[in-house]
Amino acid sequence: MANLFPNIDWMDLLLATGETLYMTLVALVGTLVLGTVLGLLIYLSAPGNLWENKIVYLITAGFVNIFRAIPFIILIFLILPLTVLLFGTFRGPTAALPALILGSAPFYGRLVEIALREVDHGVIEAAKAMGAKTSTIIFKVLLKESMPALVSGLTVTAIALIGYTAVAGSIGAGGLGDYAYFYGFTRRDMDIVYVCTLLIVFIVFIFQFIGDVITKKIDKR
């Protein structure tokens, strides 16, 4: 092992993997919350839906479209002042979280909106005819009926997030991207780049696998 990868410090690698997982999971939770809220707002305020409202629709849809249009590496620079204000630094995995969440929540928000649009309008009508409150329709009909699409959307988002953590690594966020860039690429120790790549691919596969299993289990259509 030591001959094959002469430059790797296994403790550093373990730490970097932990940082990648930390950034991905925490940002994923943030993305889930913010993205779901955004997706719901766009869907509900759209013409003909429960909370039809042009202003809310334009603001949320505009927010999502703008933030999805900004390349992630530029987004990181753009919100640097905010990051510094929040954490006092822009280095380290925690400081990367705002950028990660802002980068992926609009993406997930769109996926949520698409998933909600797929819910049969007749089912919503049936719930209304039963006298359901709007909150009941949101939580027990809309979100539950679209759950497989929400989970597979979250899987896709998680994988995109893993990629984002590596990008954030290049400005010192920590994690496998950071390790591969600063310890591997800049020193031309390519074995570090290869191992980090393998690990990232492995993590992506695990996320995809978990997502697929859950989607399959909850899809009763």
Next chain:
Amino acid sequence: MIVIDQLSKIFKTNEHELKAVDDLSLSIEKGEIFGVIGYSGAGKSTFIRLINRLEEPTSGTVEIEGQNITGLARHDLRVKRQEIGMIFQHFNLLWSRTVEENIAFPLEIAGTSKANIKVRVQELIDLVGLTGKEKNYPSQLSGGQKQRVGIARALANKPKVLLCDEATSALDPETTDSILALLVDINEKLGLTIILITHEMHVIQKICHNVAVMEAGRIVEQGNVLEVFTHPKKPVTKKFVEQVMGKPNDELTDDLLIEHISDGHVLKLTFVKETANQAIISEVAKHYDVDINIIQGNIKQTQEGAYGSLYLQMTGDLSAVEQAMQFIRSTSVDVEVIAHG
């Protein structure tokens, strides 16, 4: 009793207005099965949605048992809707819930306790004949079974009215019949008022007491089902009656009968509200010295008895034939001699 007064719904698009329901007034008795029939675009679907305000009326009122539905505030309307069951053409079940969870949904909305939900759901499952399917998901059920879940769900909160929006239109004829039988059963057992809309006259014929025919947002003809069947007035009604009875000229003409039948009498028996369920033909054959040959018949069962006509060839002694005819006249069936050879 449901009173609908001058109800209108106008859809406005940029260019023009569409009067989907146009100044419609109607009253429906408690406990009856009331059918509204019309072609697509007649406004019947909008009409039934106005009753529970899935569509907001442009003007007019709907009153259910003395309570004005059209005047209710949002919260009160939600509570009131729990007393109005509704079933749909495409069932509209939640696919993520099992049969029992689907039926439990309206009970959850009404805030019923878990223990009571359990008891009530089982009652409903037994009522609609889905025992054993409790844990199945809708995707594992046939169309007829899905509609049974829909019916159980609509009945969960013990509604006073059941609205049926083309409830059998997506089902095959056999399944349609079993669902209609279930609706009649519920109507009789629970004394539930049922309002159904359909484009199929046989649905009206089989289960409705009263019917209204809709065209271009208005009711053009209305009355007791048998009355409408026997004396349709408007062209659209005549067309619907033809759906089940066939065209009038499908019936034998006298010329044809005389041509083909050389022997005995040709009789036309007319059944209107025949409810005695007597075995008229076999009675005649047993008690009178005549031979009977059935030529053609078209008899439909409605909620108020049989309706239609039957052509017979009767051969035998003239006096025996006359006695037999007299016997038939003594029942509620009418006889007419079309030809004699």
